[in-house]
Amino acid sequence: MKYVLSFNLNGLPVDTLVKATDTLLDVLREKLNVVSPKRGCDNGDCGACTVLVNGEPVRACLTIGLTVAGKNVQTVEGLQQDGKLHPLQRAFHEHYAAQCGFCTPGMLIAAKALLDKNPKPTREQIVEGISGNLCRCGTYVEVVEAIQAVAAGKYKE
Amino acid sequence: MAEYVGQPVLRYDGIGHVTARTRYVDDIQLPGMLYIKVLTSPVHKGIIRHLDTSAAERMPGVAGVITAKDVPGKNAYGLIPDQPVFTPEHIRYKGERIAAVAAVDEDTAMEALEKIKLDIEEQEPVFDPFKAMEPGAPLVRPEGNVWEFNSGKTRKIRFGDVEKGFAEADVIVEGTYTTATNDHAPMEPQVSVAYIDETDRLAIYTVSQDLYFHLGMLTAIFNLPMNKIRYIGGTVGGGFGSKNDIHCDHVAGLMALKIRKPVKYRHTRREETAYTTKRGPWTFYFKDGVKKDGRIIARYVKTVHDTGGYAGMGPYVVDKNSILVAGPYAIPNVWVDGICVFTNKPPCSSMRGFGIINGTAADQLQTARVAEAIGKDPWEVHFINAWREGDLGATQFKVEAAGLIEAMKRAAELAGIELPAHLKAMSSRGR
Structure with missing residues (x-):
């Protein structure tokens, strides 16, 4: 049994056929070929699949796909505007905040969720903001510095 | 060149990473691609008495089933090629591959695995490397549970005369240290995509850290010349040594060769943790002969490395550890015996340093104990014994x-520790 799922993905409407058991990560990666959310653990532990649903960061692997019907979903594919990198993308690149790069999309989304709510976070608030995202290469210091640089206005759009 | 020296250089793949345009292997989807799941041994040790995959093959949605019978070449791989892709008979660890199913999706493939009839005669396993070395222990391997180096059952390092050193020492300091099994836990689990390309070559997208090592192993498994395999790699979502061993490419390649359709085989995090190679656990026994002035004049080290059911890079890991375990010190008398033992656990192989950092951890603890025994600061013992220019290491290297x-x-x-003046005055240039 499959259901039609309609939602907004990075500002554009999409429709797709999904099973009731498909997670949002299955829908994005396997049905829509939107692969920035990564399948690191499929278990809610690593944060590599973090996306925004109506502006809130969620783990796509723990979100049943059908629950995003009619909602706005944002992924890293939607961060660039008019071909220009988002300030967080520029800052991550210039601060070497991506090593193997596998956790990076989830980190970027977690950072965006934080700055959208709190544009001037303290270092502690940044650490708290990315506390759900694991990086096995150990780029946490660079990630925090990149987010601090954006918050300090060094990467104005 | 001068324009780069002393300047930060942005990563060539950095923009790909921050825009998520970097394509990892699991991001690749091919039209008509099928998904593989693998039947693994539910027991630690045993013999396969009966294996019947016919019901799984007949199931709707299943495109193919492969077992040891479907390996056209050599059913063995590894730096020491001793591990079968699918075991034909003997099971040496829980999680050892027995059969693989390709189906329209992973759910269907998992249902098909349940239809495979498997009869295993379970045998008594051995998990503790010390028990595995005892006479009469269950045999993990027919040839015995201790790896044979070219120097015999131990990797031997001999330098000077340790017994003479112990006799001349003021104090003897002994210590036993252990380190645990580690999983590499890269963010990207093991995954492989394989298909037959438009020129009839077998194409494999791989997460390998060792493309050319693995290509060589794969040619033997597939019985294909290198020019019939397109092995496409380069993008790795973290490896830490886990991707120095093949985990998925042989299975995906064999399946693509049999069913002539694109396939993906990927581990779940649970499979990754349960079945892939590990950093093996170690036990280190140290005996040092020490002078009251802080000089270590004799060091005996015996190490036992548990490499699990197959060799992997285990013996090589013991080689590297044995060469360096006595530490970066000018010790005139050194004796090292490195032992590599098989147990009924997942194979252990490379992880970040090939056994060196485990040895360093043990050496650091032992050297701190030496300092305590003679009432000196550990910094003092490290400085006094540290290699100077031109010293000879225990393997005779200058x-x-x-x-x-x-x-x-x-x-x-950097640690905010004020060293005494006589240590500050020391230099690596001489004693």
Whole structure:
């Protein structure tokens, strides 16, 4: 049994056929070929699949796909505007905040969720903001510095 | 070149990473691609008495089933090629591959696995490497549970005369240290995509850290010349040594060769943790002969490395560990025996340093114990014994470009530790 799922993905409407058991990560990666959310653990532990649903960061692997019907979903594919990198993308690149790069999309989304709510976070608030995202290469210091640089206005759009 | 020296250089793949345009292997989807799941051994040790995959093959949605019978070449791989892709008979660890199913999706493939009839005669396993070395222990391997190096059952390092050193010492300091099994836990689990390309070559997208090592192993498994395999790699979502061993490419390649359709085989995090190679656990026994002035004049080390059911890089890991475990010191008398033992656990192989950092951890603890025994600060013992330019290491190599003392001074500075003047005056240039 499959259901039609309609939602907004990075500002554009999409429709797709999904099973009731498909997670949002299955829908994005396997049905829509939107692969920035990564399948690191499929278990809610690593944060590599973090996306925004109506502006809130969620783990796509723990979100049943059908629950995003009619909602706005944002992924890293939607961060660039008019071909220009988002300030967080520029800052991550210039601060070497991506090593193997596998956790990076989830980190970027977690950072965006934080700055959208709190544009001037303290270092502690940044650490708290990315506390759900694991990086096995150990780029946490660079990630925090990149987010601090954006918050300090060094990467104005 | 000069324009780069002393300047930060942005990563060539950095924009790909921050825009998520970097394509990892699991991001690749091919039209008509099928998904593989693998039947693994539910027991630690045993013999396969009966294997019947016919019901799984007949199931709707299943495109193919493969077992040891479907390996056209050599059913063995590894740096020491002793591990079968699918075991034909003997099971040496829980999680060993027995059969693989390709189906329209992973759910269907998992249902098909349940239809495979498997009859295993379970045998008594052995998990403790010390028990595995005892006479009469269950045999993990027919040839015995201790790896045979070209130097015999131990990797031997012999330098000077340790017994003479112990006789001349003021104090003897002994210690036993253990380190645990580690999983590499890269963010990207093991995954492989394989298909037959438009020129009839077998194409494989791989997460390999060792493309050319693995290509060589795959040619033997597939019985194909290298020019019939397109092995496409380069993008790795973290490896830490786990991707020095093949985990998925052989299975995906064999399936693509049999069913002539694109396939993906990927581990779940649970499969990754349960079945892939590990950093093996170690036990280190140290006996040092020490002078009251702080000089270590004799060091005996016996190590036992548990490499699990197959060799993997285990013997190589013991080689590297044995060469360096006595530490970066000018000790005139050194004796090292490195032992590599098989147990009924997942194979252990490379992880970040091939056994060196485990040895360093043990050496650091032992050297701190030496300091305690003679009432000196550990910094003092490290400085006194540290290699100087031109010293001979225990494997007879001459130390060149020595910098340990300078590195330790800098480490102390960074840690906010004020070293005494006589240590600060020391240099790697001489004694």
